[in-house]
Amino acid sequence: MYKRGVRALPRNGAAGNGNPTLEEVARVAGVSRATASRVFTASPKVSPKARRAVERAAEKLRYVPNRAARTLVTGRTDSVGLVIPEPTSFLFGDPFFPRLVRGIGEVLSRRQLQLVLLMPQSKEDEARLEGYLSAGHVDGVLMVSLHGNDPLPERVHRRGTPVVLGGKPNVDSPVNYVDVDNVGGARSAVEHLIKIGRRRIATVTGPLDMGAGVDRLQGYHDALRQAGAQIDPVLQESGDFGQPRGAKAMEALLHRRPDLDAVFCASDAMAAGALETLRRHKRRVPQDVAVVGFDDSTIATSTVPPLSSVRQPIEEMGREMARLLLAGLDSPPSGGKRVILATELVVRASSGKGGRE
Amino acid sequence: MYKRGVRALPRNGAAGNGNPTLEEVARVAGVSRATASRVFTASPKVSPKARRAVERAAEKLRYVPNRAARTLVTGRTDSVGLVIPEPTSFLFGDPFFPRLVRGIGEVLSRRQLQLVLLMPQSKEDEARLEGYLSAGHVDGVLMVSLHGNDPLPERVHRRGTPVVLGGKPNVDSPVNYVDVDNVGGARSAVEHLIKIGRRRIATVTGPLDMGAGVDRLQGYHDALRQAGAQIDPVLQESGDFGQPRGAKAMEALLHRRPDLDAVFCASDAMAAGALETLRRHKRRVPQDVAVVGFDDSTIATSTVPPLSSVRQPIEEMGREMARLLLAGLDSPPSGGKRVILATELVVRASSGKGGRE
DNA sequence: TTGAAAGCGGTACCAG
């Protein structure tokens, strides 16, 4: 009874194409499949002669190992997914993401891991994505820009796939995450505004269904409270990190409190929007209204006047996420690890020299 | 002699985690593995009773089919890769990509295919990527923004993986592609400039290692030649599609030909850069110098004055790429299919009313 | 150092 070659015609399924298999390489090299395999798994115990024979055969046949087969036995895919559930227009417009991806890529690339970016655009996409991630397409998952109480990370985590979040999840969750000190950053921004003598300090918040949005608002509150100031909801308007909403929010704030003398925006893009509105309303910046943003992105230096802003180490955040994931790849399922990175206030003309102090 | 459960301890490799297998689902459901499999492959021949039993068991065990195993036998992964070999800063900055991704995503999503974005950042990344793509991680590959004579698409194509390019490859290649009519678009832009009476028409080209760059320059030449004008290399400066280079190129052109009266830029971003430079040199647009861009992106309407530009159907290009790939997924390896989409000139103030005609 | 063989978790053919 044969074990192979029983069929008259090759079955049509089978890895689709007629790519060479390890078996064929072994045959050409005149060794067993086991030995050939050892060559590709960098196993130590192979004679130089056998190794060369296999390498030559592989080259000749243009052999590439079938990942599905390898994954099936090793349980590894050597790739990790980065999930960003944002509309493409947002994803590609925000200067945050390229920096994050760069940081992540640096670390993963060194470990020969393939980074695949996944961008669910709808509820159905997310459902399918859960299957994709749970079914062993990737060894681990990084997720950022989660809104609301997205169940995806926990679900994937529960299936035994290592997960690291960028940004604190909204609900308490056993999933590892890396975040920047949003509370502290916002607090230092507002403290700075207080120090330069501003008293009616407004804020344009981020999306309040995201940790970053909530925390930056928290920092704003903390600083005011600590200075013994009242928290006035009229001085607070919510946004979405995008420039148009920043402009609109500023409009609303000016309407409600024409006498405000400073505004802290939870992103540079929104701060840029606020500047537009202030200009239209003939408010001088920083003389009449001081402005501080958050991110210290390229936007901050290209506005007129340049924006004071809270700098976050985004590349480092990406690197740290990747490192945390790598750690989780080797060791058994871990959870509850968190890393918080420091932020730093950068003062520029929008709240600095030329002001009225 | 047992076939299963021979080992005292479960082997540690094996799909890593202890996720439930089809075998277990079948056992719980009281049916054979074959029947259970039929339920998940949407095979018609299953009794309602058996089907329900399997579904219940699967639910209870939180079963998710192992993709590697399935792929190994079917040869399909139900995912397709989109390769964009650009630095992250460029990728995320250019308004071209979100629109393309949106178009692609629309079509793929409907077919339940997972889109994975791959962004090689270095030569090593590209080498690894070739392995990833060739090893059967994806059923098909879309590639855009290829520079020079990148061998990747042909290599992957030769391994039997369907490939569709966005943008004409530089060398003649058997790979399918979708492109917009860059030559025609550029020609109509320049014809328009001629028609409004401009005679010393300069151009800032795209990267000349890309089809889009070459073709738009070609269109510029065609229009001039057809009008019986000389082609003056002094009126030509090369760029990279990015805004800073557009500004610099304009600088150089003004220096060489202070009397130029129009400029055709191969991208809106570069046209925006050119506008900056013209403003700095106190040239009025369009009175002294008319400007036309390419892309008709959001940039075009936000500059002062708004830019005339060549509109390209980018979402449609994405959709068409996806459709072409889908066609290739079902049928045997095809090649040489090409789709060219029409472009359209949109005239705005930078070359229109208020001019000197 | 090497080869034989037992699976990894599915799919699909073949009998019944």
Next chain:
DNA sequence: CTGGTACCGCTTTCAA
């Protein structure tokens, strides 16, 4: 309609 079973291509004992 169902179960038994032969693979898919590779890794990894186990013995030789």
